[in-house]
Every structure is written in structure tokens, then in C-alpha cells.
Amino acid sequence: MRWLLVLIPLVSLSPQFTRWTWPVAVVALAGSLPMMWLPTRPGWLLPGGLIVLATASGILWVLHPASLISVVVFTTIFYAARFLPLRAALVIGVVMAAAMTAQFLRYHVSLRSALLDFSMTAVVILLGLVRRGRAARLEQTELALARARTAAEEHAVAAALAERARIARELHDVLAHSLSGLALNLQGARLMLVRDGASPEALAQIERAQQLAGDGLAEARKAVAALREDPVPLERAIDDLLAGYRLDTRAAAELTVRGEPRPVDAATGTTLLRAVQEALSNSRKHAPGARVQVELVYSADEVEVTVLDHQGRRPTPGAVPGYGLRGMRERAELLGGRLATGPGEDGWRVQLTVPA
Incomplete structure (x- = not known):
């Protein structure tokens, strides 16, 4: 033509x-x-x-x-x-x-x-x-193709939100109720042990079980909140984790934020929080009393969190990574991110970077 x-x-x-x-x-x-x-x-x-x-x-x-x-x-x-x-x-x-x-x-x-x-x-x-x-x-x-793509994206977002709401309900109904019942039963068992004059060791075990049940209930509620809410107040949540670390270990723990803070979606925020939580848990086990520094960096298209515990010990050569570290890596890969762990300047460093 x-x-x-x-x-x-x-x-x-x-x-x-x-x-x-x-x-x-x-x-x-x-x-x-x-x-x-x-x-x-x-x-x-x-x-x-x-x-x-x-x-x-x-x-x-x-x-x-x-x-x-x-x-x-x-x-x-x-x-x-x-x-x-x-x-x-x-x-x-x-x-x-x-x-x-x-x-x-x-x-x-x-x-x-x-x-x-x-x-x-x-x-x-x-x-x-x-x-x-x-x-x-x-x-x-x-x-028409542009409208179809937009409709498909909106449908996918709606389906994801509906699935998240369903999972949140399941978690609340199963985990939260079960852990609440467990905490009440443990409280009753402790009162009975006190009444019967049980040994201090038995009482300590019951109190430890109560603490674990309470922590599990708090984590279940956080998971439900993360699934039901889109924006995650990342800085405040990390501050709460560091406050718990300071209370448990009597050691210093501080957060530094770089870049312009912005809201992140629930999946990204939960992954970053779980990385900090797992790193703090490892510090409690492998470097008790070590000072911890957490750095949260917002770049143009990524969010990066780095946890450094000073005087942290390296894992034994040839040791198999724990389930917590493996879980962090799997979470990062699902989001298209990356996890790096290894010795830092004078301690152990955990660094997670995810798109956001």
C-alpha cells in the first residue's frame, strides 16, 4: 500500500x-x-x-x-x-x-x-x-489491552487482599485462641503448684512456658495485623524489637535510619521485621550481652536493613545454617531480594535487601 x-x-x-x-x-x-x-x-x-x-x-x-x-x-x-x-x-x-x-x-x-x-x-x-x-x-x-491489563492487576490485588484477610482470620481463630487457652491453663497450673508447695525449679519451668505462650500470642497478633494492614510502620516496629532486646539483655541497641522513610507493603515490612527479629535472637544465643546496631536504608527502589552485633561469634565452620537463617533467605527470594550474612568489623553482620 x-x-x-x-x-x-x-x-x-x-x-x-x-x-x-x-x-x-x-x-x-x-x-x-x-x-x-x-x-x-x-x-x-x-x-x-x-x-x-x-x-x-x-x-x-x-x-x-x-x-x-x-x-x-x-x-x-x-x-x-x-x-x-x-x-x-x-x-x-x-x-x-x-x-x-x-x-x-x-x-x-x-x-x-x-x-x-x-x-x-x-x-x-x-x-x-x-x-x-x-x-x-x-x-x-x-x-482494550491496556484496560484488560489494568483489570487483571486490580483483580490480582483484590484476590491477594482477600487471601490475606482469610489467612488473618485463620491465624486469629486457630493460633491466637489456642495460645490464649494455653496461657490460661499454664497460669492455673502455676497457681496449683504454688498451692501444693512445688519446687522452685518446677515453678521456673511453668513461668518460662507462660512467657513463651505470651510471646507466641504477641507474634500471632503481629502477623494478623501485618496481613490486614497495607502500610507497616517499620521504624516503630524495629524500635519495639530493640526495646525488647535491651530489656532482656541489658545491652545497648540502637537504630539508624538513612534516606527518606516511606510506607512499605505488608509482605516487605514483615520480611524486614522477621530478619531483624531473627538476627536479634541469634545475638542472644551466640553473643549474649553484645551491643547491637541496626541500620535501615531507604533507596530509590529498595529497602535495606543491616544488623551488626559487636563481638558476635562466627558459626562453626561446616555448620548447617539454622532454620531461622534459611527462612530469612527464602522470604528474601520470594520478594526478589537478597540476604547476606558474615563477619563484620568486630562482630557478625546480617544484611537483607528487598525491592520496595
């Missing part, structure tokens, strides 16, 4: 000229070639083609004024039929037809040549309308 646009001016002009045939052919090609590369949205090619056409028409006017009208007519009609509103294109078509009629009358063009020119004009109009229809269909298809 595009090559046809180039050949039409040559076909219509060739019967009318002898020694001017080659100059006219060159000018017709110059005015028609830009139309071959016009995309769906013309951008710079439309004004560029008009500039080429104007320059070529000026040259043709000097060479042979009678030939100018055909090149201008075909190119202008195609541009109008392709890009302008239909009403404006109709007006331009009428004007161009009048110009062609005036040319035929002035230069006494034969009936055969006149019919050929009018036929070529009709073909050019048809080509322009066909291109317009194709462009409109392509634009509608792109719009």
Missing part, C-alpha cells in the same frame, strides 16, 4: 510530460516518500513530510508550473484523509478537486488524462481512509 502512494504521482504525471518527466518524477517521489514511513502516530514525520513537499513543490514550480498541482493534490489529499477530521478532509478534497479542474481547463488537458487524475485521486482518498481505519482499530486494540 505504501509503495502505491509513491507510484500514483508517477502514473498520473507520465502521460502529460515529455522532457519534464524525470524532474517531475523526482519531485513526485520527494513529496510521496515521507508517506511511506508515517507510523500510526506521525510525530515528526508529518511536519517533516510537509517541509519536503513544500521544498519539492517550489522546485517543481520553477521547472514546470503545470505539473505542480498534481503532486500537491495527491499528497495533500492523502494527509487530509489520513490525519484530519472527516469534515476538514472533505473541505480539502473539494478545494483540491476545484484546483484540478482549474488546471485541466487552463492547460487543456485531454479527457483521458483528466479521468486518470480523478481516478488516482479517488485511490489516494481510499488509501488515506483505509490507513485511518487501521490506525483507529490499532488504537482501540491497544486501549
Whole structure:
């Protein structure tokens, strides 16, 4: 179709000229070639083609004024039929037809040549309308695809939120209720042991079990809250973990935040918090009493948390990583993040980076 646009001016002009045939052919090609590369949205090619056409028409006017009208007519009609509103294109078509009629009358063009020119004009109009229809269909298809993608994304988000709400309900109904019942039973058992004069060791074990049940209940509630809430107050949650570490170990623990803090989604926030929690738990076991530094860094498209315990001991060479470390790594990989662990300046370093 595009090559046809180039050949039409040559076909219509060739019967009318002898020694001017080659100059006219060159000018017709110059005015028609830009139309071959016009995309769906013309951008710079439309004004560029008009500039080429104007320059070529000026040259043709000097060479042979009678030939100018055909090149201008075909190119202008195609541009109008392709890009302008239909009403404006109709007006331009009428004007161009009048110009062609005036040319035929002035230069006494034969009936055969006149019919050929009018036929070529009709073909050019048809080509322009066909291109317009194709462009409109392509634009509608792109719009439909964009709407379908948006709908699919919204559906996926809604499904994920519904699944999170379901999991939160299950956790609340099963874990929270079970742990609450366990805590009450342990409290009753402790009272019975006190009444019966049980040994201090037995009472200590019961109290330890009560503490574990309480901690598990608190973690279950945090998990439910993380599933039901989109934004996670990351800095405050890490501060709470460090406060618990200071209370348990009587050691220093501080948080440093770099970059501009911003809300993160529940999955990202929970993963970062679990990494800090696991690192603090390892510090309690392997470096009791060690000072801990936590650094939270917000970059353009990532959030990074680093936990460094000073005087932390390295794992035994060849030791198998614990389930906590393995769980951290799996969480990071699910989010497209990365986990790095190893010796720091004077302790053990855990660094988790996730997209956010």
C-alpha cells in the first residue's frame, strides 16, 4: 500500500510530460516518500513530510508550473484523509478537486488524462481512509489491552487482599485462641503448684512456658495485623524489637535510619521485621550481652536493613545454617531480594535487601 502512494504521482504525471518527466518524477517521489514511513502516530514525520513537499513543490514550480498541482493534490489529499477530521478532509478534497479542474481547463488537458487524475485521486482518498481505519482499530486494540491489563492487576490485588484477610482470620481463630487457652491453663497450673508447695525449679519451668505462650500470642497478633494492614510502620516496629532486646539483655541497641522513610507493603515490612527479629535472637544465643546496631536504608527502589552485633561469634565452620537463617533467605527470594550474612568489623553482620 505504501509503495502505491509513491507510484500514483508517477502514473498520473507520465502521460502529460515529455522532457519534464524525470524532474517531475523526482519531485513526485520527494513529496510521496515521507508517506511511506508515517507510523500510526506521525510525530515528526508529518511536519517533516510537509517541509519536503513544500521544498519539492517550489522546485517543481520553477521547472514546470503545470505539473505542480498534481503532486500537491495527491499528497495533500492523502494527509487530509489520513490525519484530519472527516469534515476538514472533505473541505480539502473539494478545494483540491476545484484546483484540478482549474488546471485541466487552463492547460487543456485531454479527457483521458483528466479521468486518470480523478481516478488516482479517488485511490489516494481510499488509501488515506483505509490507513485511518487501521490506525483507529490499532488504537482501540491497544486501549482494550491496556484496560484488560489494568483489570487483571486490580483483580490480582483484590484476590491477594482477600487471601490475606482469610489467612488473618485463620491465624486469629486457630493460633491466637489456642495460645490464649494455653496461657490460661499454664497460669492455673502455676497457681496449683504454688498451692501444693512445688519446687522452685518446677515453678521456673511453668513461668518460662507462660512467657513463651505470651510471646507466641504477641507474634500471632503481629502477623494478623501485618496481613490486614497495607502500610507497616517499620521504624516503630524495629524500635519495639530493640526495646525488647535491651530489656532482656541489658545491652545497648540502637537504630539508624538513612534516606527518606516511606510506607512499605505488608509482605516487605514483615520480611524486614522477621530478619531483624531473627538476627536479634541469634545475638542472644551466640553473643549474649553484645551491643547491637541496626541500620535501615531507604533507596530509590529498595529497602535495606543491616544488623551488626559487636563481638558476635562466627558459626562453626561446616555448620548447617539454622532454620531461622534459611527462612530469612527464602522470604528474601520470594520478594526478589537478597540476604547476606558474615563477619563484620568486630562482630557478625546480617544484611537483607528487598525491592520496595
